[in-house]
Amino acid sequence: MAYSEKVVDHFNNPRNMGSFKKDEEGVGTGIVGAPECGDVMKLQIKVQDDKIVDAKFKTFGCGSAIASSSLATEWMKGKTIEEAGKIKNTEIVQELNLPPVKIHCSVLAEDAIKAALNDYKKKHGKSE
């Protein structure tokens, strides 16, 4: 079971790895997973005029988890909050060629996206 090329690429060249300050203007932060499970993803978005202008991630997890969260930040940039909320884990699975045993990594990434969006909405008075 060799790793898929795309997963390896995201691992070696992660997109948007890093952090915004949590209390920075326009930032939403989502942290999902748990150390005991071996998977923790932190996704952050920076929003301007309802559009996600920047995104960052940090992940504790396997190559597929890292790739899933890296891809999520790539996809979120340039989308509106509503559009970003529509990103599905199945799309991540397809893009990265994730095998069945790694599908849960994509689910966690989708959860992380939603958590970041919800956090932004809460902080900026637009609770769901």
Added chain:
Amino acid sequence: MKFPLYLDNHSTTPMDPRVLETMLPYFVEKFGNAASRNHAFGWEAEEAVEQARKQIARLIHADPKEIVFTSGATESDNLAIKGVMEMYREKGDHMITCLTEHRAVLDTAKALEAKKGLKVTYLPVDKTGMVNPEDVRNAITEKTILISIMLANNEIGTINPIKEIGKIAKEKGILFHCDATQGVGKIPVDVQDLGIDLMAFTAHKMYGPKGVGALYVRKKAPRVRLAPIIDGGGHERGMRSGTLPVPLIVGFGKACELSEQEMPTESVRLAALRDRLQAGILKSLDEVYLNGHPTQRLPHNLNLSFAYVEGESLLMGVKEIALSSGSACTSATLEPSYVLRALGVGSDLAHSSIRFGLGRFNSEEEIDYTIKRIIQIVNKLREMSPLYEMAKEGIDLKTVQWAAH
């Protein structure tokens, strides 16, 4: 250096070229069936088998007649446990083993529990992975017919106090089986001195071929009897039917002979390399934890947990070096290592563990390269880790409410 490097010698070992050489004539030239009693092809095959039996017996201080050939240590473990259980059923139905045994022992015990009403006590281990002989003594009942404790653990390298357990077994008249797969050929093993009655081991962990192993079955004081698990022809004194794989057995014999000769210098060399690897890593990285016993440990084993970094991602980052991890992500069942769990290592550190298994063909250059790369990748992954970030901010991760799914 030849890439990829191989530092996973607990999983399997490359065959020593000298072993391969002794095997070759037995495939095409001397191809006889060792059980063919009536012609030269058979006699020559039988002679080769008996020669190997002697070499193998010598390594463990046994009599050649006490060696039963099997397909490997898994089969040997099965034969020992199932064979004793069935043969000594009248005497009792209780077995004592421990939580860190290899699946070949644990799954066999569980199968017998489920299907044959065997009662099994799974002893805990201390935080270095060692079994306490007194726990063994206290677990013994009138129905106990077998104690099965491994010589050295395949993940963390901890060596159990086998001699003390052997004494207790002898005192109480209970058969003692030892899965010695990771220790034979690496550390001195003397079945007389250790008081072992049955012992499983295999060729492919000691630079021999895959597909052949042995079960040592004591003949004297006491004479151990086993019900076979494979019938059909009565080979190996009725204990294991089936045509003997002569070339593999020849290789097994040679591997044992080489191990016996080279063990004194090899174990010293490997321990030094292992210590160098450990020191090199610990010098440059903080929050790295040793799993297993610090001194009562196989000379070529190292198992470390790197906090805040997950094992599979670490392996992916050094994919030019073959290693293994106790992380759930590396197992087909998504369960983290049950051995690390038995030590009381938290799940988060179990996910962060890497096992290094050094071997005959590893060099100092390879070790130094590995040190450098491990430091590199751990630093890179810590930069990517939200846990490391939180820890550096002074957050106690144990107090965080995680939104696990």
